Amino acid sequence: MAQEKCQIDEVTISVIWNKLMNITREVGERVVHGAQSYVMANARDLGPVLLDKNGHIVCQVEYLPCHCLVAEIPTKAILDKFGALDKGDMVLGNDGHILQSGHLPDWTFLVPVYYENELVFYYHFRGHMADSGGAYSGSYFPQAYDCISEGINIPPIKIIEKGKIDEKAREIIFDNIRTSAGVWSDCMVIYGSIQRAQEDIRALIGKYGLDTVKTCCDEMMIRGEQAMRSEISQIPDGEYTGECAVDSDGTIMDRPVWIRVKLTVKGDEMTFDFSDSMDQVDFVNSPLGNTYCFTYFPIFYATDPDLPHNHGALIPIHIIAPEGKVVNPTRPHTYGACGCSTATEITDAVTQALAKATEKAQGVSSRHYSVDVTGRVPIKDPRTGQDIEYFAAPFLEEGGSGAVKGHDGWDGMCGTVLTGVVLRGSVEVCELIMPFYWEWMNLAKDKEGPGEFNGARGSTASRWCTAMEGARTILMAGDASGTFFPPAGAGGAPYAPTGDLYLKRAGRTEKEFFPTMSMSPMYPGDILYTECMGAGGWGNPLNRDPEKIKIDVRDELISVERARNVYGVVIDPKSLTDNPEDVAVDYKATEELRRKLKSDPRYRHPDLVRDDVRDGKISVKEARDKYGVVMKEDDGRWVIDYKETEKLRPS
Incomplete structure (x- = not known):
């Protein structure tokens, strides 16, 4: 120029x-x-x-x-x-x-x-x-x-x-x-x-x-x-990698879809190469422009906020996304989930690579459950007399924002890829335009991303289907992810918990698991339960201020057991009275417990254990038995089974 x-x-x-x-x-x-x-x-x-x-x-x-x-x-x-x-x-x-x-x-x-x-x-x-x-x-x-x-x-x-x-x-x-x-x-x-x-x-x-x-x-x-060139020139030359997976593509429900990127920094330019990502699949493919923009904006997260977001700032950034990959599909492959689900994983993979290159790249990983409801209900609006034939709208369940060094994540905010811009429609508006009634909607207990600075808490909700008999109502979890691959922490923070979706059919007591990227009819009296995971934390949770844990225990957002097992904070049992204001920390016991837990191999970061397995330094059995990390083979390499790992690790 x-x-x-x-x-x-x-x-x-x-x-x-x-x-x-x-x-x-x-x-x-x-x-x-x-x-x-x-x-x-x-x-x-x-x-x-x-x-x-x-x-x-x-x-x-x-x-x-x-x-x-x-x-x-x-x-x-x-x-x-x-x-x-x-x-x-x-x-x-x-x-x-x-x-x-x-x-x-x-x-x-x-x-x-x-x-x-x-x-x-x-x-x-x-x-x-x-x-x-x-x-x-x-x-x-x-x-x-x-x-x-x-x-x-x-x-x-x-x-x-x-x-x-x-x-x-x-x-x-x-x-x-x-x-x-x-x-x-x-x-x-x-x-x-x-x-x-x-x-x-x-x-x-x-x-x-x-x-x-x-x-x-x-x-x-x-x-x-x-x-932008000035920002890039401050990053050491080298190669840095990141990877993340979407739960599935909606066709093969037990096959994760992997996004992998290699960042190469050379002088005042950087190149993101997605060649190692999976080949194109169904529904979660990302058209090239979508891949570009979700590569670009994590870079802006990691650079001076006053930097102009214009064409000039994009010139030093190069992207390689081979045709036929999940990040650049060919006709007639589908791509309906590209703006939320795949976008999140592209963003996470890029952020992981950037975080290895520069401390400015903060951990902002999050997930969401945007469960879409659609149908045909030929009725008249009693207020206007107008015919209402179709409805379509999302249930937007956000895991909030990830933590950054020095600050906790914000509860209830839309997730990383939505950059705090998208707003959740009010419950009243949702109930007005779709045949569902909200029984509750709360911040979820024990669903925060742990760290020295916590990621936002997840959310939980219950919704009853109020459709009339004969009306066609379809539920789609097609813009949702995080049930099997939770938000990553940064700065040494572990992963946030995974989430879950459940359906309870009218007249039944048991709940059935509702996978992401799936579809199901809904009938009058059916209930959808969402347990959305929180966002990634920053730093070692054993270094978190015990007073903050005390407040969360008092407010019933963190259990006494999770306070002890994850944060090493011992709540004085004598303080657990009917009055929440009585909750108090046993500081001496907390200090002793934290000293012990910091040497416990089960508190080693799962990614480090995974890398040791891949490098042949430890066996899959040792990863499980000693570190509480369950590994499985997928797409030609060892990956973490997060659901099973959650069962073995302190939580």
Whole structure:
């Protein structure tokens, strides 16, 4: 990039840059307030990005990384097809094999921004639509056998050309989706919001001049690249690895899907190579753009927060994701879970590699249970008299945020890949739009990620199906993971507990296990139980402040047994009265117990035990008998069986 000194003063650069950021922010806010889609309006599952006329990211703001950091790849696919877009054009598409963006419910929109007769910018917008066709309302189908059965695959198409709607294209698309009036309304809200942003940008250019605005954008690109190169140059040259697995792909339920990455740092550039990941499977495949963005954003977690998140900052980062791998699938393989489940594992693998390279890469591992419910209930809304035929919405159960050095994770927050941006819709809204009643929803006891600084606690909930007889209601755990592969700790912290999903059928007393990536019909009176795991902790839990453990025991968030077994904190039995405020720590016994536990081999980090098994330093039997780590062979190497290990290790 150009190295000449910028001739524009710092104040002007700051004003123009922040104005463009705010205009972009307002694009998203207008859509949030105007959208019909539950997940856009309530969960903020969307993202606008401003790009230059070459399709390079100028600026993005506080929306989901999967919608923002991906922008350059689908934009390139669109411009390769159409060339420069004309005034009044809007291209839409959702085909993940052409746009290489995300799953089918996430529709991509691209609109040009002209000043007089000159193309200056593009607005890329991606949002989660209420329906995209396919077998089920909401377009989630964990057991789909190809991408066509997942939903309608829309190639990039000019749905609006020079300000005129292509009615034939509109008819073809919207005759193949449910709740089409609401989805079309959302398309128009997006188009209108960008139209308003165009006016604001033209006003900005009119005030400062086109050359000045362009120069400011170019300068911020240069600064983004310089800042990222400076950050990378502080990392020692070398190779670093990370790995993580999705529970399954929904087709072969007992086969984990492994994401593996090798990070190579050389000078002021870094390369992430996913060549050792598994070959493409079903449902959890990640289109190339999805893989890129979930590689990028952990890097921003590990670098200066003031670093511009633009094209310049991405230039020193290289990604290798061979075609035909789970991180770059080919048509017609499915990819419905890519934005949550696989995204989490890509993020974790990248974070593990970064954490081996630099202390700035903090442990932020988490999981979630986004259990989707879908169905057809032809009824009338008693309040409005309108027909309600379909419903589709997620039960968003989050494990909260992971801990970082010096700070505990935040309970109830959305997980790592959602970056604190996505919001859980209120119980009242959920009960309004889907046939379920919440019996309870609590923070889960003994489900936190242990550490010197604890990861967030998990959550637990019980929901009754209130569907009418004859109504079709389907439950899908297709955006859920963590039942068999829990969030990792950092800085020496062990793994967080695993989670579980259960169903209890009406009239029965026993609960049945409900695997992630599976589907099941729900009938009136059936109950779904979720026990979501917490997020990863940081540091040795035997170094955690005993007073913090005392408070958690008092509040019934950690049991007396877990306080002793995991944290080495002895609660004075005389203090366990009917009054929770009486809870007290036996400090002398705690000091003695901690000294003893720190030499106990069962407290050795499971990853270190796994590596010793792989290197032939210890046997599988010794790993189990001495260290309490159960190993099994999978995908050609020894891996940890976390469920069985939980039974043997202190908990």
